[in-house]
Amino acid sequence: MAEQMITRDLKVSFGDHQAVKGVDMEIRPRAVTAIIGPSGCGKTTFLRALNRMHDHTPSARVSGEVLLGDRDIYGDGVDPVELRIRVGMVFQRPNPFPTMSIRDNITFAPKRHGLAKGKALDDLVERVLRQAALWDEVKDRLGASAVGLSGGQQQRLCIARALAVEPRVLLMDEPASALDPTATQRIEDLIYELKKDYTIVIVTHNMQQAARVSDYTAFFYMGLLVEFGETDGLFTNPREERTEAYITGRFG
Amino acid sequence: MSRSVAPLPGRDGRARRHLRQRWFRYATGALALLVVVVVLLIVQQLWVQSRPTWSEWGLGFLVRTTWNPVQGEFGALPFIAGTLLTSLMALLIAVPISIGIAILLSEYAPRRLRDPLIFVVELLAAVPSVVFGLWGIFVLAPLVQQHVMPVVAASPLGLLPFFGEPGPGYTLFTASLILAVMIIPIIASLSREALMAVPRDQKEAALALGATRWEATRHVVLTYARGGIFSAAVLGLGRALGETMATTMTIGNRVNLTLDYFQSGYSMTAIIANELREAASEIHVSSLVAIGLVLFLISFLLNSLGRLLLMRTHTPGT
Amino acid sequence: MDTASAPPRALRLRLRHLRDRLLVALCLVALALAVIPLVWVLWEVVGVGVRHVSWEFLTTLPQPPTVGGGGWANAIVGSVVVVGMAMVMGVPVGVATGIYMSEYGDNLLGKSARFLSEVLAGLPSIVAGIVAYGLIVVTMGRFSAVSGSAALALLFIPIVAITTQEALKMVPGHQREASFALGVSEAATTLRVVLPAAMGNVLTGVMIATARIAGETAPLLFTAFNSRYWMEGVDRPTATIPVNIYSYAISPFEHWHQQAWAGALVLLAMVLALNVAARTLWARRARFMAGD
Secondary structure (H helix, E strand, O other): OOOOEEEEEEEEEEOOEEEEEEEEEEEOOOOEEEEEOOOOOOHHHHHHHOOOHHHHOOOEEEEEEEEEOOEEOOOOOOOHHHHHHHEEEEOOOOOOOOOOEHHHHHHHHHHHHOOOOOHHHHHHHHHHHHHOOOHHHHOOOOOOEHHHOOHHHHHHHHHHHHHOOOOOEEEEEOOOOOOOHHHHHHHHHHHHHHOOOOEEEEEOOOHHHHHHHOOEEEEEEOOEEEEEEEHHHHHHOOOOHHHHHHHOOOOO | OOOOOOOOOOHHHHHHHHHHHHHHHHHHHHHHHHHHHHHHHHHHHHHHHHHHHHHHHHHHHHOOOOOEOOOOEOOOHHHHHHHHHHHHHHHHHHHHHHHHHHHHHHHHOOHHHHHHHHHHHHHHHHOOHHHHHHHHHHHHHHHHHHHHHHHHHHOHHHHOOOOOOOOOOOOHHHHHHHHHHHHHHHHHHHHHHHHHOOOHHHHHHHHHOOOOHHHHHHHHHHHHOHHHHHHHHHHHHHHHHHOOHHHHHHOEOOOOOOOOOOOOEOOHHHHHHHHOOOOOOHHHHHHHHHHHHHHHHHHHHHHHHHHHHHHHOOOOOO | OOOOOOHHHHHHHHHHHHHHHHHHHHHHHHHHHHHHHHHHHHHHHHHHHHHHOOHHHHHOOEOOOOOOOEOOHHHHHHHHHHHHHHHHHHHHHHHHHHHHHHHHOOOHHHHHHHHHHHHHHOOOHHHHHHHHHHHHHHHHOOOOHHHHHHHHHHHHHHHHHHHHHHHHHOOOHHHHHHHHHOOOOHHHHHHHHHHHHHHHHHHHHHHHHHHHHHOOOHHHOOOOOOOOOOOOOOOOOOOOHHHHHHHHHOOOOHHHHHHHHHHHHHHHHHHHHHHHHHHHHHHHHHHHHOOO
8 A cells, every 4th residue: 555755856946935955855655754844944845745735836836756656746647636645645733624524524535536435435434533543532423513523633533534535645744733742642643553554754843753753754954855864863863963953952 | 309390280181181192083983973873864764754655554565566656556566576586586697607706716717817807807896887777778688689588488498487478678687687797796706705715724635635626616615615605695685686777777667566587577776766856746755765765674684694694704614 | 647546436537627627617607707798888888989979078068859969068067076075075984984993993883883884885876865865855955966965975985984994904003003102192193104004095995986986876866866057056956977878878869879878988987997096006005015
């Protein structure tokens, strides 16, 4: 299921401003890759380039290559809709669809993609809610509005919703930054579970979180990938001075 | 005290200073109060002038069907019916078109095209109603009579009781078409604002799940903004009900209680426009004003409803 | 993208994209349906009107339909006077109400004024005419230009009040605080600091409201009424362009129909010029404010 992603000389600019300035990176399958760096370093912009979310920002320009498996997702004939079935995304703020029930939030995409119907769809709902560790809390009120859930529950619903299209890669943009410590803990546990089956890329400004959940860590600074390596090594023995300055809290 | 310091203001001085600080607030407040008074004045005027009619027929006036100034027999139903029929048909035509325009402008149009297009749609709102009426008399009505009504009558729609034999050019149908054109700008621009107020992360969530742009718009953006779109339609309906000149010039001005859009009819605004300046008897004037009062109440209710809904749409429906 | 996408899914995807494009096409049709009448009206008014607008039309009094010729000079003057008087009545009240609602309106009066202004903005224009008729025409015993102006002022005030309020709200709060911190009074702060900063948008609102009432016909039918002569005073009936368009259009005379088109061209030119001017002014201000 899980697939690797490779970026080659990936650049993203908005108008005159270049936010990502040529990044080469190899994202391993069945592992968690954390992206850290001070605000404005381009980490979210980089993440959003991995499922072509910049297509919908008129001023954004993307160049370079992003390989999913062995195919460039910016190449000719690649359909962004189909790409996003394989590369899912969870956003910074929980954004369940407020006009839909919990169940409909999950079935929205599988129905469009024709992934399942009837009993199979019910099974899918249960499976992803269990994967997201939300099933026991909501199984009796699947028809209720998603707005009634707590912030942490909403975010787990968003993760379940993303899993329901059976992606290979899951991109997470600071998924716990709007949550309290208990909810954060649950999300982190969840990420640990999910990496058995998925390739996960998580952007975070919280270094402890990166150290806790990730296998690999990338440090971004001013639109550049400064250092990339196994999380243990990067935090205990950084090769770059700027990385050390950042992880020891001297800036950012 | 070697230096002379202004004494602290006493009670008198404080009051004067208070007034000097605050007179402007009170002055503008008085004029704002005038706006409130004006609304009360409108209600009072409409009520006082229409009282003979209410004491003669009571609320029965609303369902009486005769209108005969010579014999002093008055009833509002044909006009209420004509107004409702034309306004609802106009709404039926205008709402889908307006939503289409709003979607195009908020979701699809590139920025460079968006502003000029918004400008054009707003210009449509600026064309005076009497100019639409003029165009309605000499261009639209003949066209509708010769080319549109026969086609509708021959189509499956012709089986409905609403579309009988094609009649003259000046009909409920022609008036509905003009009204639709006239209310599209307001419904479209309010709907566009509602769509553009939908948080970006909602649309992105749908797109990130692999929805096409249309699916994201239809299932997420449009449902999120449905309250705003509904209030846009309500405000558009209010506008259609109160529209006078274009209706008067195209509806046919015949007292005729019918459901058939292909016949001439009358509207509440048109009867007032046509007869108030020539009405001789007190009961005639008061019956016209009574129709005006009903019109005012309906439009007041619709506008209040629309505005209240609009205020509430910032919190999404559950 | 790879072999995992089974044929049905690929087909389904293609259908979804097709539907996406189809519905965008439908939206384009909707836009066309709104724009076509606009272009059509402009086309007819300009095409027919321009053939019948002449120096005589703009500068002479109407002639009986049997005589031919003649013009709408009295109606043009009448419109300017009636609209001008409505502005004299409406601008102070509208702007002051807008100021109160924006600056001091966080109370019952402010909220009521705001709500009623919104509701009044949707008032059927003919109702404004009925009110002016009852208050002024019936009392004075005759139709008059000033009663027409009063009716138009009823429509003018809420628009100006709302746009003024919105314009003032766009002025950043720190400008007020800076002024208050210097011990400047409320009146001076509003009139010398806040209002000048918002002046462009306030003027835009006034111009749009003026354009709106300049084209109003229904409230004038039984207030300003009509006249074939020069206006003899503001307490007398007067011709106006919109009412003339209406009465000439429904007359049985071909010659008068042509004059109705000519009048429509004059009216439309005035109204659209005001709108275009107002909106370009607004657009420039808005861009300037969002500039940095």
